[in-house]
Amino acid sequence: MDTKELVFAVFCIENVAEYLGLKGDDAYKLLTEKSDILDNYIIPCYDALHTQGKEYIVNDIVEIMQEKGLLK
Numbered sequence: 001m002d003t004k005e006l007v008f009a010v011f012c013i014e015n016v017a018e019y020l021g022l023k024g025d026d027a028y029k030l031l032t033e034k035s036d037i038l039d040n041y042i043i044p045c046y047d048a049l050h051t052q053g054k055e056y057i058v059n060d061i062v063e064i065m066q067e068k069g070l071l072k
Contacts, residue, residue: 005046012042012049012061019058020071030070037064 001009017027031038041064042049049057065071 001043004050005043008046008050009038009042012057013038015054015058016061016065019062030065031061034070035065035068037061037068 013028013031014024016022016031017024020027022030028038031042042061049060052060062071
């Protein structure tokens, strides 16, 4: 992972956390320890995702989290 991908990953984690009303570290755990969303979706899809707006990115990630049963 290079610097731009790392910055983007932090952006995603923090904005998903804010959207869900979670602390950043709790969102991080959901995206890494409880699932593979960070390593197998957010980082590999960086080129396409980073061109989208914040609302689209957050909604997309939250939808994946719901599909994986991470959210109630």
